[in-house]
Amino acid sequence: MTFRRVPSTLAAALVIGITVAGCSQNAAVRRGEVDLENYTAEQIFDRAEYDLEEGNEKLAAKHFGEVERLYPYSKWAKRALVMQAFAYHEAEQYEDSRSAAQRFIDFYPADEDAAYAQYLVALSYYDQIDEVGRDQALTFEALQALRKVIERYPESEYARSAKLKFELAFNHLASKEMEVGRYYLRRDHFTAAINRFRTVVEDFQTTTHTAEALHRLVEAYLSLGLTDEAQSAAAILGHNFQATEWYEDSYALLSDRGLAPEARGDNWLRKIYRQTIEGKWL
Numbered sequence: 001m002t003f004r005r006v007p008s009t010l011a012a013a014l015v016i017g018i019t020v021a022g023c024s025q026n027a028a029v030r031r032g033e034v035d036l037e038n039y040t041a042e043q044i045f046d047r048a049e050y051d052l053e054e055g056n057e058k059l060a061a062k063h064f065g066e067v068e069r070l071y072p073y074s075k076w077a078k079r080a081l082v083m084q085a086f087a088y089h090e091a092e093q094y095e096d097s098r099s100a101a102q103r104f105i106d107f108y109p110a111d112e113d114a115a116y117a118q119y120l121v122a123l124s125y126y127d128q129i130d131e132v133g134r135d136q137a138l139t140f141e142a143l144q145a146l147r148k149v150i151e152r153y154p155e156s157e158y159a160r161s162a163k164l165k166f167e168l169a170f171n172h173l174a175s176k177e178m179e180v181g182r183y184y185l186r187r188d189h190f191t192a193a194i195n196r197f198r199t200v201v202e203d204f205q206t207t208t209h210t211a212e213a214l215h216r217l218v219e220a221y222l223s224l225g226l227t228d229e230a231q232s233a234a235a236i237l238g239h240n241f242q243a244t245e246w247y248e249d250s251y252a253l254l255s256d257r258g259l260a261p262e263a264r265g266d267n268w269l270r271k272i273y274r275q276t277i278e279g280k281w282l
Helices: 008-014 020-030 041-053 057-070 075-090 094-107 114-126 137-152 159-186 190-203 210-224 227-241 245-256 268-276
Strands: none
Touching: 041 057, 041 075, 057 075, 075 094, 075 114, 094 114, 114 137, 114 159, 137 159, 159 190, 159 210, 190 210, 190 268, 210 227, 210 245, 227 245, 227 268
């Protein structure tokens, strides 16, 4: 999930020209042969961008930090701060990237690159989301940070990417619930399994896991002998996902017991059916 793009307003900084008079001096800075305190903010920035282009992200982050330290009130300091966040992210030092990006937001909330900085904060969480089996705290953090990008900077070039990543992260959380629910179902812990699948149906209904969650509810409720709930789950499944294998499997399970998919009883699934399918809220 590595993010390689540099914000448009900083593009010029990444290809900044070196004047003829300063060529040898800047070359020395690049090679690390001089004391950086003897050079201008622009020259140190050039050294940092050179490190970045050479793949030395950690060293680049260090030198962008030197610009901010030595010339805190210059225009280069502002550029260097957001570029430091970018360099840290490329180096997979996510906490440092998040810290630098948040400082930029705090110091320059109205700047046009604040949206990019907020996006980097979100990426610092998002790019650490890996397999479903791990703790999902980072996923929650990523969702919150991505939502800030979407809500605070809806017209920015990063909003669309944030929306896509938000959907993927949201789906990731649903995957976790499904994994745990299947685990309980395989071990005949039906009530625990039902609680997980119910969470998917109620809280993650826009994800790709809803159809399977409804089918697993049919399985679990039939195992407990709760036919009204099983039939209601199958009725919702049939209305919304009739063309899926999950509905075919649920239909077969019910048919084997002489039952049919229909909303029955006074249970939470029957209420969902009334509200979402029949349009009755009372």
